[in-house]
Amino acid sequence: MTRVKICGLKDPDLVRLCAAEGADWVGFVFVEASPRYVTPEAAETLLLGVGRSVPVALxxxxxxxxxxxxxxxxxxxxxxxxxxxxxxxAEIRARTGCEVWKAFGVETAEDIAGAGAFAAADRLLIDAKPPKDADRTGGHGQAFDWSILNDWAAPKPWILAGGLTPENVAGAIAATGAPAVDVSSGVERLRGLKDKELVRAFLRAAKEV
Known part of the structure; x- marks a missing residue:
């Protein structure tokens, strides 16, 4: 069964919902430029509702x-x-003892050619490359050409991200063989605010593949 991360959570009710509906990971964004930004102090409250979901810091x-x-x-x-x-x-992993994921912005096959250099990363997150004028690296709701991954031999466990929605996630998993998926803006009706029904629909669509 495909594993699912719901990222960019700011609302305790949504954290509890994600946990109850079977999200494998719940993500909190510690990047001030993001509309999904939370402080470490705010995250302490959000963490109370994670249940069996594993919290991830972006x-x-x-x-x-x-x-x-x-x-x-x-x-x-x-x-x-x-x-x-x-x-x-490698330095962050050694110093903290945490599991570390490294994200890649992808537009062409060349963009993932260097993924194998990140030997210290536990997982790779393959996302769409941000627009040239972007003030942050992720959460733009854009997909990339999934066929780029057809001949890619992933050197690590990996997660597919970028432009995923309840409507296209099943097709994305089928097209790429992704063992896990990550969504943020694809389950929002307003920028930065998750929608409960979209979260439920995404988890259902991804888990049923």
Whole structure:
């Protein structure tokens, strides 16, 4: 069964809903430019509702001070969504002892050619490359050409992201063989605000593949 991450949660009720409906991971964004930004202090309250879902912190080029504040909440999975080098990924993993994911923005096959260099990453998250004028690296609701992944031999466990919705997620899984999927804007009716029915529909569509 495909594993599912619902990212960009800010509402305790939505966190509890995701957990109750079977989300494998719930994501909290610690990037100030994002409309889904939460502080480590706010995350402490949100974490009370995660149930069996595993909480994930989304960070982008974070310094050690922010990483320490985030891990102090008890979150033990860090999704690095910035321009982190393989060396920085290894350093963060060694220093924190956390599970570390590295995100890649993809537009062409060449964009994932270097994924194997991130030997220290526990998982790779394959997302759409952000628009050129973007002020953040993820959460834009854009898909990429999934056929790019046809001949890709994933060097690590991986997660498909970018433009996924309740309507297209089953097709995306079938087209790519993705073992896991990640959604944020695809389950929002208003920017930054998750919709309960869309969350339920996404989880149902992904889990039934």
């Amino acid at each position: 960070l982008a080029d974070a310094d050690d001070t922010l990483i320490d504040r985030v891990t102090a909440t008890g979150i033990r999975v860090l999704q690095l969504h910035g321009r982190e080098t393989p060396e920085r990924v």
